[in-house]
Structures are given as structure tokens and as C-alpha cells.
Amino acid sequence: MTATTDVSAPGAGAATTGSPPVVRFAQVNKTYRSVRAVADLDLTLYPGETVALLGPNGAGKSSTLDLLLGLRHPDSGRVEVFGTSPRQAIVRGRVGAMLQSGSLMRDVTVRELVGLACELHPKGLPVDEVLERAGIAEIASRKVNKLSGGQEQRVRFAFATAGASDLIVLDEPTTGMDVSSRQTFWGGMREQARQGRTILFATHYLEEADAVADRVIVLHRGRVLADGSSAEIKAMAGARRISFQLDGPLDETALRALPALTGIEISGRTVRMRSTDADATVHAVYGLGLYPHGLEVTGLGLEQAFLAITDAAGGTAPADEEPTR
Amino acid sequence: MKALVKLEIARTLRNRKFMFFTVAYPSVLFLLIAGSTDADDQVPGTRLSMPLYYMVAMASFGALTAGLMGNGERIAREREDGWTRQLRLTPLPGRGYVGAKIAVGAVATLPSIVIVFVVAAAGKGVRLDAAWQWPALTVAIWAGSLVFAALGVAIGYLASGDAARPVTMIIYFGLSILGGLWMPTTSYPQWLRTIGDCLPTHAYNALGQAIELGGAPHTKDVALLIGYLALFAGGAAWLYRKDTRRA
Numbered sequence: 315m316t317a318t319t320d321v322s323a324p325g326a327g328a329a330t331t332g333s334p335p336v337v338r339f340a341q342v343n344k345t346y347r348s349v350r351a352v353a354d355l356d357l358t359l360y361p362g363e364t365v366a367l368l369g370p371n372g373a374g375k376s377s378t379l380d381l382l383l384g385l386r387h388p389d390s391g392r393v394e395v396f397g398t399s400p401r402q403a404i405v406r407g408r409v410g411a412m413l414q415s416g417s418l419m420r421d422v423t424v425r426e427l428v429g430l431a432c433e434l435h436p437k438g439l440p441v442d443e444v445l446e447r448a449g450i451a452e453i454a455s456r457k458v459n460k461l462s463g464g465q466e467q468r469v470r471f472a473f474a475t476a477g478a479s480d481l482i483v484l485d486e487p488t489t490g491m492d493v494s495s496r497q498t499f500w501g502g503m504r505e506q507a508r509q510g511r512t513i514l515f516a517t518h519y520l521e522e523a524d525a526v527a528d529r530v531i532v533l534h535r536g537r538v539l540a541d542g543s544s545a546e547i548k549a550m551a552g553a554r555r556i557s558f559q560l561d562g563p564l565d566e567t568a569l570r571a572l573p574a575l576t577g578i579e580i581s582g583r584t585v586r587m588r589s590t591d592a593d594a595t596v597h598a599v600y601g602l603g604l605y606p607h608g609l610e611v612t613g614l615g616l617e618q619a620f621l622a623i624t625d626a627a628g629g630t631a632p633a634d635e636e637p638t639r
Numbered sequence: 640m641k642a643l644v645k646l647e648i649a650r651t652l653r654n655r656k657f658m659f660f661t662v663a664y665p666s667v668l669f670l671l672i673a674g675s676t677d678a679d680d681q682v683p684g685t686r687l688s689m690p691l692y693y694m695v696a697m698a699s700f701g702a703l704t705a706g707l708m709g710n711g712e713r714i715a716r717e718r719e720d721g722w723t724r725q726l727r728l729t730p731l732p733g734r735g736y737v738g739a740k741i742a743v744g745a746v747a748t749l750p751s752i753v754i755v756f757v758v759a760a761a762g763k764g765v766r767l768d769a770a771w772q773w774p775a776l777t778v779a780i781w782a783g784s785l786v787f788a789a790l791g792v793a794i795g796y797l798a799s800g801d802a803a804r805p806v807t808m809i810i811y812f813g814l815s816i817l818g819g820l821w822m823p824t825t826s827y828p829q830w831l832r833t834i835g836d837c838l839p840t841h842a843y844n845a846l847g848q849a850i851e852l853g854g855a856p857h858t859k860d861v862a863l864l865i866g867y868l869a870l871f872a873g874g875a876a877w878l879y880r881k882d883t884r885r886a
Contacts, residue, residue: 383728404730411728416721421650433642434729473725 333361334397336481336512337382342391344377344536351377353536355391359514361480364507366523366530367516368547374536375516376414379485382514383411395481403481407436410479412470414486414516418458425454428472435477447505448472449498463490471499475506482506484515488522500526523547554592554613558599558606559583565602572598640735647739648746651709661709661747665701666758669693673763682823687851691767692823694759695847698752698780700820703840705751706744706788707811714740714795715803718882733876737792741872744788745781752780768853775850783843786864789871790839796878814840839867 339357343350351374359365367375380386381393384400395403403409419427428445432438445451448468453461458469467490474482484503488496503526507513517523523530523544530547532540540547560583570578574591585606589595592611599606652658676689717723726736756773759765767773791807798806815821817831818840824832835841842860849856 385724385727404728405732407730409728413721413725413728416724418725419646419650419717419722421653422646426646426649430642430646431729434640434731436730470725474728 335359335394336361336363336396337514338392338394339378339381340392340394342381342388342393344381344386344388346377351536352381352388355536355538357531357538359481359512361512362507362510363529364503364513364527365515366527366544367514367533368518368520368523368530369516369533369539370518373533375518375533376485377536378533379411379483379514379516383409383483405436407477408480409483410435410474410477410481411483412474412485412487414489418466418469418473420459422458423455424450424458424461424469424472427458427469428454428476431473431476435479437478438476439478444472444476447475447502449502464492464495467491468495468499471502479511481512481514484513486516486518488517488519496522520547554590554611555586555588556592556595556609556611557584557586558609560585560604560606562604568602572602640731640738643731643735643739644742647743651743651747657709658747661701661705662751662754664704665697665751665755668701669697669755669758670762672697673759683825687848688765690759690763690765691851692848694755694763694765695776695780695851696820696844698755698776699783699840699843699847700815701751701755702748702780702784703787703815703820703843704811705748706741706784706786707791707794708807709747710740710744710788710791711794711798711807712803714792715798715800718795719800723879723882727879727882733879734872736879737789737872737875740792740875741785741788744791745785748784748788749777749781752777752784767851772850772853776847779846779850779856780843783846783864786839786843786868786871789868789875792875793871793878796875796882814838817841819844837863839864842867 335358337357337359339355342352342355342357344352353374355374355378357378367378369375377386381388382395382400384393384404393400396406396408398406400409404411419430422430425441425445428448428450429441432441432444442451445454448471450465450468450472453465456465458466461469467487471484471487474484482503487503488499491499500522503513503515515526524547527544530540530542530544531538532547564580564583564585566580569580569585569587572578572587572589573594574589575587575595576590577588579586587595596609596611673690673693676693680689681687682689682692714723723736756777767776790810794807794810795803817835818824818838819835820840820843824835824841827835842863845860846856846864849860
């Protein structure tokens with residue numbers, strides 16, 4: 315199995331591949347100073363999809379969204395939203411977006427701010443409806459600069475959904491929210507999806523992508539590493555790390571031929587491997603007639619799962635990097 | 640766009656500290672500077688009395704301050720905070736943003752101009768030849784101040800948060816002194832006066848002076864101010880659109 319599974323068709327709840335794409339990135343590059351934030355990125359989103367952009371910090375998620383929203387311009391390549399430039403799409407009221415950071419206007423109430431978004435949008439919705447849906451009706455008269463982190467996120471969400479947009483873009487929308495707020499938030503998001511909107515959100519939580527998205531795109535170093543349904547991505551990320559020591563002579567060729575391996579590293583008597591099916595791999599180790607000492611089988615953190623996928627994709631990530639999460 | 644103008648004005652009026660200083664500052668400055676002058680003192684080379692000269696100068700200076708200082712620093716901060724990035728994700732055009740900011744400047748400066756006039760008339764006995772000169776002066780100074788509100792927006796987009804204040808200060812002092820808002824430029828060497836003559840502050844000041852002397856503003860000054868307004872507002876709108884700063 316290759317990590318870059320070419321599941322270019324949209325995932326489960328999705329939409330007709332035949333309809334014109336909502337978003338299209340063609341060979342997009344963006345470099346900041348010496349950092350290549352987005353590298354030869356090709357990406358197509360179809361109407362009605364709920365897509366998670368998954369990746370560790372620095373994977374290029376925010377840069378990709380910035381390009382998609384016209385906040386930055388690509389060094390090369392094309393970014394199209396509904397067949398036009400990102401700015402055109404926004405002006406026509408087809409895109410609603412929520413950024414990860416950045417404060418809101420000061421000295422105004424929640425209602426005034428959301429009301430502004432409703433009036434600026436060409437297909438603006440009634441303020442009360444927007445406030446209600448974002449779960450901030452009861453704090454509508456509070457000053458925007460006196461909110462908690464989670465409340466502020468919901469105000470941002472309201473700002474992004476103030477009009478009847480066809481595409482909603484959210485950059486790490488649940489940052490600063492507690493568990494119950496998260497649930498409410500994603501409830502609201504599913505409601506948006508049910509109304510036929512296309513939703514793209516960036517996250518570094520695999521669970522979040524799994525629970526909400528019907529298509530997951532894994533970014534790493536500005537490239538698409540994997541693109542498929544959440545089940546497919548989970549299978550890839552579900553890889554395990556196996557390590558043990560061997561006493562006898564070490565038959566490297568036999569070890570490398572073990573089933574389900576995605577990576578192996580042998581240093582002295584210690585063998586470290588990554589496998590997509592730990593049961594089968596370990597079984598085969600015993601099958602070789604070996605007697606491994608100190609056998610350990612551990613799950614990979616998300617960060618390592620990404621590395622596992624990178625590795626399988628031909629990267630050179632070390633096998634024993636510490637998980638960050 | 641109307642929604643943003645309304646909201647920007649509402650929140651500026653709510654900012655009591657800002658409003659107090661904007662409104663009171665020019666009057667206080669007038670009393671400090673013109674306090675020692677006498678109604679019989681004349682500005683060299685003109686037939687204007689010193690208090691009258693300073694009344695117009697301080698009203699103009701106050702309006703300039705409110706527009707320039709109020710906008711420059713606050714916009715630089717909003718930009719650094721990331722609010723303008725969020726705003727750029729709405730269909731609001733660049734001119735809408737700049738227009739709203741200029742409108743805010745206009746709302747804050749009108750009372751400051753009127754109060755300087757009241758203080759000058761009541762406290763220093765400043766009189767004008769004809770009654771029409773008062774509203775004419777008010778409108779001229781008020782409308783002219785829009786140029787500096789636009790410049791403030793442009794500075795807010797050119798300078799980052801920390802640099803916005805010093806940059807604004809330098810431009811503010813330079814424009815005020817060279818343009819003759821603080822003292823008559825008649826005392827400057829010729830080359831400095833030539834530079835000063837091209838500045839928006841000079842035209843702005845001349846606008847008021849022409850009316851003080853009972854005439855209509857010179858076409859050249861009005862044209863110069865309109866040109867600067869177009870330049871600053873257009874530049875600010877362009878910078879708003881292309882700004883890629885991240886929060």
C-alpha cells in the first residue's frame with residue numbers, strides 16, 4: 315500500500331465529481347523567505363464535501379487557506395474558487411471564512427459586529443438567526459473585547475456564516491473551546507453541511523477530522539501526502555511501532571521482508587520497525603524462528619503517524635522521533 | 640459599507656478618552672499659544688491679527704491631528720491584531736474601509752473646530768469682518784482635514800504597530816511646521832518656503848487664511864488638497880487590498 319493513495323474521488327457523503335469544482339489549486343507554490351510553505355500543491359474540492367485539512371503545525375495548512383482566500387498570492391500556479399479568483403468569489407458572497415487568529419473589532423457588541431458581517435454580505439442572513447445558530451444569542455449585548463476564547467471563536471464562526479455562502483472555510487475553528495463547546499460547534503457545522511454547503515476546515519486533531527469530515531487531506535511540508543476518506547487515513551495513521559533486541563545473528567534481508575512493514579531501522583542488536591499490521595509483523599518475527607527480547611508495540615502519535623506516511627512516501631524521517639502529542 | 644461607517648463612528652464616539660483629547664486639545668493649544676498675543680499684533684506681511692491667525696491655525700492643526708494621529712496608530716494596531724484580515728474576507732471593498740476611517744476622522748474633528756472658534760471669540764475677542772466667514776471657515780477646515788484623515792489611513796498601512804507612532808509624529812511635525820500651521824512661513828528662508836508651498840498643510844492653511852481675509856479660497860489650494868486626498872485615499876485603499884500581513 316502506498317501512502318499517497320490516489321483517492322482523488324471525493325469521500326463518502328460526497329458529491330458528484332461531474333459538477334464543476336468549488337476550489338481548484340493547480341501546481342501552487344508559495345515560499346516565505348527560505349521556507350517552502352506550499353509546494354506544487356494540487357487540490358480540488360467538489361460541491362457538498364466536508365473536507366478536513368489535516369497536518370501538524372507548519373504543514374502548510376494556514377498558508378493553503380490564505381492562498382485559497384486571496385489573503386496571499388501564489389508565487390506560481392493557479393488558485394480558483396468557483397472558477398474565479400478568490401477575491402471575486404468573496405465579493406460575490408460565495409465564501410465565508412473564519413481565521414485562526416486575529417482579534418475582532420474593539421468597543422462594539424457581539425450583535426453589532428455580527429450585524430456588520432450580515433450587512434456586508436451580498437446574501438446576508440438575519441442577525442438573530444446567525445447569532446442563534448452560533449450559540450451566542452445570549453451574549454449578543456456583550457462587548458467583543460470582553461469575551462472568553464471559546465466565545466470569541468463562536469463570534470468568529472458567526473462572522474463567517476453571516477451570509478448564505480456556498481463554501482465555508484475554517485482555520486482551526488475549535489482552538490480554545492472546551493469539549494462541550496466543540497460538540498456544539500461541530501453540530502452547527504454539520505447543519506451547514508446538510509444545507510449543501512461545502513466546508514473546508516484545517517485541524518491538527520485527527521479525531522476531529524474523523525468525526526466531521528467525509529474527506530481528509532493530509533498535508534506535510536506543503537504537499538498533499540494523503541487524500542481519502544477518514545477511514546482510509548485512519549488506517550494509515552493507525553500504524554504501530556515495534557521494537558526489540560535480538561541475540562543471535564541478524565538476518566537483515568529476512569527482517570526487511572517482514573509483512574506490513576512501512577519502515578525499519580537496525581542499529582546494533584536493536585531493531586525498530588513501523589508496521590500497518592503489528593499482529594502480522596510480530597507473528598512473522600516469531601515465524602522466522604527469532605527470539606526477540608524486550609518486545610514493545612506502541613501506537614504512533616499523530617505526528618509520528620504523519621512521519622510514517624511521509625516515510626512510506628519516500629521521505630527520510632527517523633523512526634524514533636518523540637511524539638509531540 | 641454604510642454599515643461599517645455607522646459602526647466605526649459609533650465606537651469612536653464611545654471612546655471617551657479619544658474624543659475628549661481630540662475635542663479639547665486644539666482649544667487648549669490655542670489658549671497656550673495665543674494667550675500672550677494681542678488683538679493689535681499683526682502677522683508680518685498680512686493684515687491678520689495674531690489671535691485670528693492662531694485661531695485658524697489651531698483649528699486646522701487640531702483637525703489635522705485628529706485625522707492623522709487617530710487613524711494612523713489605530714489602523715496599524717488593527718492590522719497587527721488581525722482584524723483587517725478578517726474584514727478582508729468580507730465583500731467590503733478597499734474604498735469602503737478607507738471611507739469609513741475618513742468618516743470617523745470627520746466626526747471627531749467637527750466639534751474640535753467649533754470649540755476653538757468659540758474659545759477664540761469668547762476668550763480672545765476674535766472677530767471676523769462678516770458673519771458668513773464663520774461657517775465658511777468651519778466647512779473649509781473640516782473638509783480640508785479629510786486629507787489628513789486619509790493620510791492617517793495610509794500611514795496605518797505603511798508602518799507596523801510600533802513604528803506607526805514615531806512615523807506619524809515625524810510626518811505630523813514636518814507637515815505642521817513646514818506648512819506654516821505653527822508660525823507664519825514668512826520668517827522661513829526662501830528654499831524652505833518653496834518646499835512648504837507644495838505641502839497639503841500649506842494649502843490647508845491658505846484655505847482658512849483666504850476666508851479670514853474675506854475672499855474665496857484659491858483654486859490652486861483647493862486643487863492641491865483634492866489631489867492629495869485622492870493620492871492618500873487611493874494609496875490607502877490599494878494598501879488595504881494588497882496587505883498580506885499575518886496576525
